[in-house]
Every structure is written in C-alpha cells, then in structure tokens.
Amino acid sequence: MFLPNIPTPDEVLDKGFRRAKKAAARVRTSKIHRQKKSKRIEEVRVQTASQVIRETFEDILEKTPHIEELPMFYQDYIDVAVGVDELKKSLGALNWANGVLEKLQNQYTHRIRRSPPENAAQIRKAAFGRIASVVNRINDELDFLNYAKQKLRNIPTVDVEATTAVIAGFPNVGKSTLLRQITNxxxxxxxYPFTTKGIQIGHFELRWQKYQIIDTPGLLDRPVQDMNPIELNAMVALEHLADLILFIFDPSQTSGFPVENQVNLYWEIKQIFQNTPIFPLFNKMDLVEDEENVKYIEEHINKEDKPLMVAASEGTGISEIIEKLQEFNRKIRDK
Ligand SMILES: Nc1nc2c(ncn2[C@@H]2O[C@H](COP(=O)(O)OP(=O)(O)OP(=O)(O)O)[C@@H](O)[C@H]2O)c(=O)[nH]1
Ligand SMILES: [Mg+2]
Structure with missing residues (x-):
C-alpha cells in the first residue's frame, strides 16, 4: 500500500467537529465561574476541531513516502500512473490547509478569550465556518489523492538485489504464459491482445541466487511519445529494472501481428536500451508450420542474438531459458 486512507472533506469535518463537542463536554467546571466556563468551552471546541483535522492531514503526509527518495523505478511508475507533479501538488495542499488551520485556531481562540461571554458561541461558529471552508477548498486535492491511492494500490514490489529479466514483445505473443512457466x-x-495492463512480477531462486522475472504489457512498434500509459509502464520497467530483456517473437503470427512489425519493435527496444542485453525467444513454436517467418526474423535481427525456440504453453524450451539466465548471472556476478 502506497497511500493511506484519504477522507472526504465532510468526513474530516465531521470527525473534527464531533471530537470538539466531546472535548467541550469534558471541560471541568466546578471551580470556574459559569461565564468563564462558556468561553472556555468554545475555546476548546475551536482548538480541538482544528487540531483533530490537522492531525488527520499530518497523518496522511507522514504515511506517504517521500517521492523523491524512492528508487527511480517507483518515481517513474508513479509518474506514468498518476503524475508526480499532481501528486506533490495535492500533498502540498494538505500542508497549506494545516498552516491556515493553525492560524485560524490561534486567531479565534484569542478572540474568544477577549470577548464578552455572550459572544463566545458566535465567534466559535464563525471559526467553524472558516475551518470548513479551508477543508472544502482542498476537496479536489483530496479527491485526487484518493484516486491516486486506488491507482497505486497494486504498485509492484521489486527486489533490487535479484537478477532481473524483463519480458517484452508484441501483445498476445505469450509473455504472461512464459512468466507463469518460469516462476510462481x-x-x-x-x-487477445493487451490482457496484461500492469507490471507482473515473479520470482525464483537457483543456487542461492534470486531471480526476478517481470512481465509487461504488450508493446506496439510505435515511438515512445505515442505510447499509452499501459505501454509506458512496460518501458519504465525496462528502463529501471532490466538486467536483461527477454524479447518474445511469435513467428506463428497467431497473436495477430506480422513478423515485420515484431522485428521493428525489437530494433526499437534495442535502440532505446543500448546497454541492456536482449535475448530473443521464438514462442508458439508448436504452431509454426512453415519456417518462413522463423527465417525472416532470424535474418533481420542481430546475428549475435541467438534465439531460443520455445512453446511456453507446452512448457517446451523453459529449462533452456533458465540455463541462459544462470549463465548470464554468472557473467554479471563475475565482473
Ligand atoms: N499454442 C500456443 N499458444 C500459446 C503459447 N504461449 C502462449 N499461448 C497462448 O497465447 C495467448 C496469449 O498468451 P499471453 O500469455 O496472455 O500473451 P501476452 O503476451 O502476455 O499477451 P498481452 O498481455 O495481451 O500482451 C494465450 O491464449 C496463450 O494460451 C505457445 O507456446 N503455444
Ligand atoms: Mg500478458
């Protein structure tokens, strides 16, 4: 969970005013003069309402991680999901409200103290009106924070220590099937295409080494600036988490996308992530009847990238992938 519960303005105000009433009922009186008592009660109501509301907002601010201290993956993830600026702005509004509430509290308790007792209730009412209008002023920001909370509810937990392979490729080529086969x-x-909408993470351990496999939403061969937020999720994972990329081709084309486009995407990814090794995999090999498409891809990708032949749904070729990951891991750990 990334953000704590976010109340509506009405909920915040109800809580503040209710608690204020209770606190007023507890004001001890025996020793104070009745007139003083009425002033004291109104003062306590203003103080309590303001404090309870400020504590509610402070609590939200405290429980929310500092965005700029998070690993870059999370920062970009949040940016793609809800927008970092907007999120910061909304959190800033809570701070703003707290500042104003504190001032109002001081101002109005002071006024109650200096007023004739018969005016105290009137001043308290005015204070409550001002408090309510401050809280209502940040209605949109609270709304946004609540929306962000829902959007970020399933923010993936990544393991920064593990050797990480990110699975990429066109939609519907079998990326998620592969993740299921390799991990738990x-x-x-x-x-159908675009089944996966967020980042999916699986883990396994081999010879005391942790591996993390990340499944991403399908990508089309189009420029980054034309990508939708779902595709950008995949790019964020590739950029910040991938030690290597498992690039899945579907030479059977049963996914619905021509091999030419798949090859374009492969080059696009290679271009963008020049420092990350790419392992091409040919999936759905059980459906490939003539070798034409297989040849086409082989001829049009980097000759040093030796593709593995896989049928993820059948479990064929999986052990070879795991071997490749191990071999890769040995290489990077030895460095
Ligand atoms: N015959 C055959 N079908 C496969 C194979 N791998 C996956 N499929 C099927 O292909 C379809 C798409 O598989 P997914 O794993 O959802 O593909 P994806 O790449 O994750 O798709 P998106 O999340 O939509 O991008 C499913 O119906 C799978 O059962 C395979 O090796 N052989
Ligand atoms: Mg998928």
Missing part, C-alpha cells in the same frame, strides 16, 4: 506468478493469460 499467476498473471492473467488470454487469447
């Missing part, structure tokens, strides 16, 4: 993760698999 259970992402949704379906025979």
């Amino acid at each position: 993760a259970e992402p949704e698999v379906a025979d």
